[in-house]
Amino acid sequence: MSELAYLNGVFSPIGDAKISIEDRGFQFGDSIYEVIFAYGGKLFELDAHLSRLRSSLDAIDLHYDFDADGLSGAMREGVRRCEFPDVMVYLQITRGVAPRNHTIPDGISPTVVMTFKPIPLVDPDLHANGAKLKTFPETRWANCYIKATTLLPNVLAKSRAKKAGYYDAVFVTEEGEVRESTSANIYVVEGKSVVFPRRDKSVLHGVTQRFLSGCMDAMGLTAEEGLISLDRLFAADEVFISSTAIEVLAVTSVDDKPILSGQVGPISRGLYEEFRRRARS
Numbered sequence: 001m002s003e004l005a006y007l008n009g010v011f012s013p014i015g016d017a018k019i020s021i022e023d024r025g026f027q028f029g030d031s032i033y034e035v036i037f038a039y040g041g042k043l044f045e046l047d048a049h050l051s052r053l054r055s056s057l058d059a060i061d062l063h064y065d066f067d068a069d070g071l072s073g074a075m076r077e078g079v080r081r082c083e084f085p086d087v088m089v090y091l092q093i094t095r096g097v098a099p100r101n102h103t104i105p106d107g108i109s110p111t112v113v114m115t116f117k118p119i120p121l122v123d124p125d126l127h128a129n130g131a132k133l134k135t136f137p138e139t140r141w142a143n144c145y146i147k148a149t150t151l152l153p154n155v156l157a158k159s160r161a162k163k164a165g166y167y168d169a170v171f172v173t174e175e176g177e178v179r180e181s182t183s184a185n186i187y188v189v190e191g192k193s194v195v196f197p198r199r200d201k202s203v204l205h206g207v208t209q210r211f212l213s214g215c216m217d218a219m220g221l222t223a224e225e226g227l228i229s230l231d232r233l234f235a236a237d238e239v240f241i242s243s244t245a246i247e248v249l250a251v252t253s254v255d256d257k258p259i260l261s262g263q264v265g266p267i268s269r270g271l272y273e274e275f276r277r278r279a280r281s
């Protein structure tokens with residue numbers, strides 16, 4: 001078993017894969033990405049990830065026909081070759097290499113990179129005890145539905161929250177509207193209803209979030225989009241976040257104020273278990 005890279009059609013050890021210092025992904029953050037997990041060799045929700053990849057590519061005018069390039073076949077091949085039982089695939093597509101100029105040049109080919117690594121272990125205490133979040137001003141751009149690699153606000157917010165002893169930061173607008181955490185979608189539970197911010201341009205449309213709607217149905221919960229104010233968040237029965245990496249994670253406090261009892265609630269726990277059962281079956 002070994003960690004692997006894929007760069008423009010060629011597999012290699014990660015340390016051997018090199019890209020140019022004139023790559024626009026490096027110079028401008030002119031690139032998009034996906035993180036996809038494979039459980040037991042099977043890529044989870046691959047079609048949903050590829051559909052989001054397509055919309056990110058379209059949104060930044062990056063013309064790359066990944067079907068013609070055999071991208072999903074290469075992804076499966078990487079998962080097979082690295083031999084880890086559960087694999088984290090990181091995929092990044094940059095505009096390509098060109099002399100530095102803001103204008104998008106004609107005729108360049110994208111740089112297509114993948115890495116294949118074991119799925120990072122999540123501390124079991126985190127799922128047992130829940131996460132503490134800190135609010136952070138929404139400083140990101142207006143197109144967070146694009147899974148772009150320009151993540152500096154997320155990097156700063158998460159790092160500052162971590163340094164201050166929190167698990168993550170949650171972006172809140174000047175008007176008090178809760179958006180999402182630096183790397184996960186957020187939800188409030190009100191009785192049997194699970195509310196999450198509208199899937200408009202201001203948040204990433206999570207693949208985990210979409211998959212969770214089936215889990216919610218099975219648990220007799222209704223899922224609805226809505227505006228989540230900070231007051232609504234603090235009045236919720238439960239709060240949780242979701243992403244490919246942490247699946248479903250209960251939030252027990254925000255800015256040191258406990259959510260209800262400050263314990264992991266039954267709906268967050270139930271959804272986590274239901275999600276894991278379905279994702280691995």
Ligand SMILES: Cc1ncc(COP(=O)(O)O)c(C=O)c1O
Nearest residue numbers: 183184185204206207208243244
């Ligand atoms: C800002 C943000 N929101 C939400 C998500 C959750 O998306 P997904 O469930 O597709 O992993 C992520 C995942 O990286 C993210 O970075």
